[in-house]
Amino acid sequence: MIHTENLTKIYRMGDAEVYALRDVNLEIKEGEFIAIIGSSGSGKSTLLNMIGCLDTPTSGSVFIDNVNTASLNENELAEIRREKMGFIFQQFNLVHTLNAVENVALPMFFAGVKRETRLKRAEELLVNVGLGDRIYHKPSELSGGQQQRVAIARALSNDPEIVIGDEPTGNVDTDTGNAIMDILEGLNKEGRTIIVVTHDAEIAAHAGRTKRMRDGRVLD
Amino acid sequence: MRDKFLLAYRSIKERRTRSILTVLGIAVGIAAIVSLMSVGYGMEEAITGELTGMADMISVMPGKIAGHAYVELGSFTDRDVKDVQRISGIKDITAMTYDAVEVEYRNERAPIFILGGDTKELGSFYVDPVGIKEGRWLRENDYKGCVIGDRVANDFFDEVIHVNDKLEINGAKFVVVGVFEKASTMYAADVDPHIFLTLRASQEVLQTDEVKYIMVRIYDIEEAEEIAEEIEEAINDNHGLDDFANAMTMGSMIEQIGDVFNIIRGVLVGIAAIALVVASIGIMNTMLMSVMERTHEIGVMKAIGAKSSDVLSLFLLESGMVSLVGGVVGCVVGVIVAKVISFGASAALGIEMTAVVKPEVLLGGMAVAMVVGVLSGFYPARKASRMSPVEAVRYE
Numbered sequence: 287m288i289h290t291e292n293l294t295k296i297y298r299m300g301d302a303e304v305y306a307l308r309d310v311n312l313e314i315k316e317g318e319f320i321a322i323i324g325s326s327g328s329g330k331s332t333l334l335n336m337i338g339c340l341d342t343p344t345s346g347s348v349f350i351d352n353v354n355t356a357s358l359n360e361n362e363l364a365e366i367r368r369e370k371m372g373f374i375f376q377q378f379n380l381v382h383t384l385n386a387v388e389n390v391a392l393p394m395f396f397a398g399v400k401r402e403t404r405l406k407r408a409e410e411l412l413v414n415v416g417l418g419d420r421i422y423h424k425p426s427e428l429s430g431g432q433q434q435r436v437a438i439a440r441a442l443s444n445d446p447e448i449v450i451g452d453e454p455t456g457n458v459d460t461d462t463g464n465a466i467m468d469i470l471e472g473l474n475k476e477g478r479t480i481i482v483v484t485h486d487a488e489i490a491a492h493a494g495r496t497k498r499m500r501d502g503r504v505l506d
Numbered sequence: 507m508r509d510k511f512l513l514a515y516r517s518i519k520e521r522r523t524r525s526i527l528t529v530l531g532i533a534v535g536i537a538a539i540v541s542l543m544s545v546g547y548g549m550e551e552a553i554t555g556e557l558t559g560m561a562d563m564i565s566v567m568p569g570k571i572a573g574h575a576y577v578e579l580g581s582f583t584d585r586d587v588k589d590v591q592r593i594s595g596i597k598d599i600t601a602m603t604y605d606a607v608e609v610e611y612r613n614e615r616a617p618i619f620i621l622g623g624d625t626k627e628l629g630s631f632y633v634d635p636v637g638i639k640e641g642r643w644l645r646e647n648d649y650k651g652c653v654i655g656d657r658v659a660n661d662f663f664d665e666v667i668h669v670n671d672k673l674e675i676n677g678a679k680f681v682v683v684g685v686f687e688k689a690s691t692m693y694a695a696d697v698d699p700h701i702f703l704t705l706r707a708s709q710e711v712l713q714t715d716e717v718k719y720i721m722v723r724i725y726d727i728e729e730a731e732e733i734a735e736e737i738e739e740a741i742n743d744n745h746g747l748d749d750f751a752n753a754m755t756m757g758s759m760i761e762q763i764g765d766v767f768n769i770i771r772g773v774l775v776g777i778a779a780i781a782l783v784v785a786s787i788g789i790m791n792t793m794l795m796s797v798m799e800r801t802h803e804i805g806v807m808k809a810i811g812a813k814s815s816d817v818l819s820l821f822l823l824e825s826g827m828v829s830l831v832g833g834v835v836g837c838v839v840g841v842i843v844a845k846v847i848s849f850g851a852s853a854a855l856g857i858e859m860t861a862v863v864k865p866e867v868l869l870g871g872m873a874v875a876m877v878v879g880v881l882s883g884f885y886p887a888r889k890a891s892r893m894s895p896v897e898a899v900r901y902e
Contacts (some may be wrong), residue, residue: 341896368811379806
């Protein structure tokens with residue numbers, strides 16, 4: 287479903303070139319639950335951003351469903367992010383001016399889904415993650431764990447095939463973290479491909495396959 | 507679309523104080539335009555309205571208008587007056603003589619303009635529209651009597667002049683038989699600072715029989731321009747000059763005043779435009795700050811699938827809404843300010859003036875507000891839309 291070919295990303299820091307990714311070749315199959323583990327600065331988040339079409343590589347390519355993402359324009363990349371992917375961030379990244387149900391409905395809004403349909407589905411998704419009684423709360427009125435569950439509901443709003451989590455448990459306590467990983471496992475059982483980046487081996491243990499990264503390289 | 511409005515509204519509300527300040531910035535600019543334009547139109551209407559009441563008059567002067575200044579080239583003769591009288595379509599004609607002379611009142615001296623003419627004809631031009639406050643108008647045989655304007659009576663000398671007071675005009679003694687009311691705007695320059703004498707008295711005092719000014723009243727306003735041309739031709743022939751006489755119809759005066767007001771309005775709008783430029787910089791600043799603050803939010807929106815055009819339209823909508831509200835507030839405030847100014851001006855200057863609020867000025871004000879809002883919102887909006895999602899998400 288997803289594979290990378292000699293994926294390389296170089297950041298410039300003053301005169302120095304920093305290799306965030308070096309010739310990464312990785313294949314992720316449909317329906318897989320993969321955890322990418324590594325210390326901070328290992329390049330795991332950069333890899334995730336490339337796979338999630340948030341960032342463009344310096345060289346090499348990312349293929350999604352055999353389409354080279356380098357050949358797509360900005361709007362086509364936005365469409366992939368909107369229709370095929372669901373993002374969960376360490377910082378939750380909810381829009382703080384909107385309440386829970388509006389946040390969840392936001393990707394559907396950009397997809398052009400009708401207002402009633404959108405709000406109804408957003409409400410269902412919130413009920414599914416156990417926040418049925420919090421749908422009109424603003425992010426500032428929710429705990430970290432609750433915010434992350436809103437973010438998961440939002441990631442699912444356009445029914446994506448791939449769910450991407452960048453340290454999804456990084457800002458919550460262990461119990462909440464485990465609960466979140468349980469939700470992700472459930473999503474995997476529904477047939478979705480789950481890609482999670484973490485530095486926590488315990489969290490990575492929820493995944494079917496684990497890949498370790500160091501200095502921009504994927505280790506075997 | 508409704509949801510985009512809602513989203514834009516939310517983020518305006520989120521930054522309430524700043525949004526209100528931005529709205530005020532625009533509103534001040536628009537209010538300045540609307541009020542200045544409305545007051546300008548009001549002034550124009552007050553003046554041309556009075557002129558229209560005098561549309562049957564033609565004033566003839568021995569001189570030409572060069573640029574915006576009047577240059578006197580000499581004076582008319584009795585023959586000129588007789589020739590003008592012969593032109594068909596003329597109802598009344600008054601030949602006037604005037605000049606500045608020294609006037610003494612209770613040992614105080616001042617140079618004042620003397621205006622002399624046929625008392626009946628002069629009276630028909632000035633007495634009805636201005637009115638006599640004290641005493642009466644001149645009679646044919648009032649060789650030693652005079653009627654004075656409001657400023658002569660009240661302003662020119664330390665002591666106020668009343669009926670039966672004595673003046674010494676160029677050494678000759680005169681008795682004041684009447685005092686004019688304070689004249690309205692149109693007549694103020696003609697009546698207030700002048701002393702009116704019979705033709706004979708004025709010719710004696712000024713030691714001349716020159717005619718400096720001919721006023722003509724005609725039957726048919728439609729013929730005004732034609733008659734004015736005939737008058738000019740007749741007098742120019744007498745003097746053998748091309749551009750000697752200048753016959754002005756009220757129509758052409760209204761036109762000239764219109765020109766003057768266009769210039770005044772241009773200046774006023776120019777001033778208001780500066781206010782608008784400041785306001786638009788204000789919007790741009792607000793929106794740029796908003797974009798910087800929301801780098802993260804923009805990144806999140808893009809990460810969850812917003813296209814660049816979605817972000818662009820959201821931000822444009824935001825600045826558009828702010829400036830629309832600013833435009834509405836500005837129009838309302840502008841109308842109120844215009845009313846207050848014209849009320850104040852009427853009371854202070856003693857003229858009838860009401861602000862004229864033209865719908866096209868209001869519509870124009872709104873349009874300007876929207877254009878300013880969208881244009882100054884465009885740069886920040888484009889900046890926002892071009893943000894890379896990963897840069898934005900990383901930003902904290």
